[in-house]
Amino acid sequence: MARVIVDVMPKPEILDPQGQAIVRALPGLGFEGVTSVRQGKRFEIEIDGGDPAAIARQAAEALLANPAIEDFTVHLDG
Amino acid sequence: MATTPRIGVVTFPGSLDDRDAARAVRAAGAEAVPLWHGDAELRGVDAVVLPGGFSYGDYLRAGAIARFSPVVNEIVSAASRGLPVLGICNGFQVLCESGLLPGALIRNAGLHFVCRDQRLRVESVTTRWTSDYDEGAEIVIPVKHGEGRYVADQATVDALEADGRVAVRYLDNPNGATNDIAGIRNESGNVVGLMPHPEHAIDPLTGPSTDGLTMFGSVLGALVSA
Numbered sequence: 001m002a003r004v005i006v007d008v009m010p011k012p013e014i015l016d017p018q019g020q021a022i023v024r025a026l027p028g029l030g031f032e033g034v035t036s037v038r039q040g041k042r043f044e045i046e047i048d049g050g051d052p053a054a055i056a057r058q059a060a061e062a063l064l065a066n067p068a069i070e071d072f073t074v075h076l077d078g
Numbered sequence: 079m080a081t082t083p084r085i086g087v088v089t090f091p092g093s094l095d096d097r098d099a100a101r102a103v104r105a106a107g108a109e110a111v112p113l114w115h116g117d118a119e120l121r122g123v124d125a126v127v128l129p130g131g132f133s134y135g136d137y138l139r140a141g142a143i144a145r146f147s148p149v150v151n152e153i154v155s156a157a158s159r160g161l162p163v164l165g166i167c168n169g170f171q172v173l174c175e176s177g178l179l180p181g182a183l184i185r186n187a188g189l190h191f192v193c194r195d196q197r198l199r200v201e202s203v204t205t206r207w208t209s210d211y212d213e214g215a216e217i218v219i220p221v222k223h224g225e226g227r228y229v230a231d232q233a234t235v236d237a238l239e240a241d242g243r244v245a246v247r248y249l250d251n252p253n254g255a256t257n258d259i260a261g262i263r264n265e266s267g268n269v270v271g272l273m274p275h276p277e278h279a280i281d282p283l284t285g286p287s288t289d290g291l292t293m294f295g296s297v298l299g300a301l302v303s304a
Contacts, residue, residue: 010184013231014184014229015184015187015229015254017185017186017187017188017189017254018185018189021189063138063142063146064138066139066142066175066182068174068180068181068182068229068230068231069182069184069229
């Protein structure tokens with residue numbers, strides 16, 4: 001059983017209002033010096049057999065990420 | 079004697095406005111035909127409305143799961159053959175996820191859910207759903223969404239503008255949409271998607287105007303004369 005991680009992030013040119021809200025909230029909690037937050041999604045996928053990284057990449061292209069607004073990376077866990 | 083046009087209204091798990099969409103279809107003078115997300119057939123309808131709501135709970139991304147439903151597969155292939163398709167709010171999101179329309183709808187700038195009567199300008203009247211409006215007409219139709227901010231890469235936005243494929247534009251942008259885009263059309267004009275809800279503006283008793291009825295009437299005019 002392979003465990004594959006797919007990280008999906010908004011493209012750099014896409015405004016991330018959730019990240020902006022978080023970066024504005026942090027100073028009020030005492031976190032100084034935080035200049036940027038981008039919020040994305042992480043998928044932990046367990047795959048039995050085949051080429052797990054290739055399968056996860058195809059799944060990311062087909063469903064997990066929307067190429068119009070998001071980039072993704074795939075890596076094997078462990 | 080022409081037969082009454084039949085317009086399909088899709089219901090997904092989580093659709094909210096399918097009943098209002100069907101009511102608008104009937105108010106315009108057509109028969110509303112219920113279509114179920116799990117059915118791989120369109121029951122011979124002359125046009126299809128994808129209504130608003132939260133199909134499949136908006137899991138993953140709004141419209142991302144609905145795109146793979148059997149009925150949407152049928153709609154995608156029928157749209158390529160010219161079937162008129164109108165996507166409203168969540169339906170617009172489904173059309174973008176399915177690739178029938180370019181770009182995407184993301185979280186509103188400012189993060190607030192917006193629910194209000196919205197002033198719009200009709201930019202393109204060469205579509206199956208806007209042909210009865212006057213070009214440049216200013217209309218009032220409700221918006222209600224949290225993820226309605228239209229975005230696309232610059233080349234796509236430039237192409238939409240150059241080709242006149244912005245169908246309706248916000249007069250006071252509620253969500254930060256690129257170029258105030260409220261709705262767009264495909265190249266051939268049979269597919270239109272928009273965030274505002276024309277089905278909520280068909281009756282002065284329940285809506286701010288009857289401006290939305292013209293959208294449903296437009297497609298009927300084309301069907302009856304066909």
